[in-house]
Amino acid sequence: MIFLSSNFYVFILQPECHYEDVNDYNKIHDFLLIIYNSKMTENFIIPIHETFQKTIQGEGYWAGTPVDFIRLAGCPVGCHYCDTGYADGGVGLPRQLRTFDELINELFSPRVVISGGEPFIHKQLPALINRIEATGRKVSIETSGCYWQNISPNTWVTLSPKQHISPKYPVVPQMWKRASEIKLVIETGKELEFYSKILLANNNIPVYLQPEWYSRNLALPLVLELLQEYSHYRLSVQLHKYLGVQ
Numbered sequence: 001m002i003f004l005s006s007n008f009y010v011f012i013l014q015p016e017c018h019y020e021d022v023n024d025y026n027k028i029h030d031f032l033l034i035i036y037n038s039k040m041t042e043n044f045i046i047p048i049h050e051t052f053q054k055t056i057q058g059e060g061y062w063a064g065t066p067v068d069f070i071r072l073a074g075c076p077v078g079c080h081y082c083d084t085g086y087a088d089g090g091v092g093l094p095r096q097l098r099t100f101d102e103l104i105n106e107l108f109s110p111r112v113v114i115s116g117g118e119p120f121i122h123k124q125l126p127a128l129i130n131r132i133e134a135t136g137r138k139v140s141i142e143t144s145g146c147y148w149q150n151i152s153p154n155t156w157v158t159l160s161p162k163q164h165i166s167p168k169y170p171v172v173p174q175m176w177k178r179a180s181e182i183k184l185v186i187e188t189g190k191e192l193e194f195y196s197k198i199l200l201a202n203n204n205i206p207v208y209l210q211p212e213w214y215s216r217n218l219a220l221p222l223v224l225e226l227l228q229e230y231s232h233y234r235l236s237v238q239l240h241k242y243l244g245v246q
């Protein structure tokens, strides 16, 4: 609920909501947040799926390093194998509003991974990154690449394209250039063929092939075979899942 007068705003926002029409709710929600954040210069709020600390990065270049996670709420892409629960748009998933101060106060590790959902749907993302980097920590972002915002040049960007699954959500051209690494989730083996031209055009960016978790019994041998052919690519195995950590 919002009450608006010329210079006075009052918001009553539920900390956790479950709506049937997530997309409509998210539009209203983001609209309110934009107005709210325009009035706040230091302590923005942002919808959170979950946070956890003192874990390890399980994927890609930074696998095995200590990290904290901030998972932002919401993703429209709808991958059928989404392991965060956004395959159906995220109906009923957590969406808790938290301030930047709250998020920063609970950080512990030298690197913070901001994932989702899809982090780039949130207008507050660049400001959140700046606030975290100002504490002396490194930030990694994990994105499907279908939205663009200018973010800190110091931020590590893991691009995991999903346009082969959801053609409505192609990677924006800038993101291919901005990516620090490309993580291809391999389910059928056709993914490399699908992105072959763009991977060739950006062949200075490290590429990780990651077996899709639910079909890993088939996908892992497939990836090992692909690595024989594409020996400049690397294996990523979601270490955290094998170790049983969050």
Ligand code: SF4
Pocket: 075, 076, 077, 078, 079, 081, 082, 083, 084, 085, 086, 087, 116, 117, 118, 144, 162
């Ligand atoms: S882009 Fe990522 S968060 Fe969104 S549905 Fe696909 S796997 Fe899930």
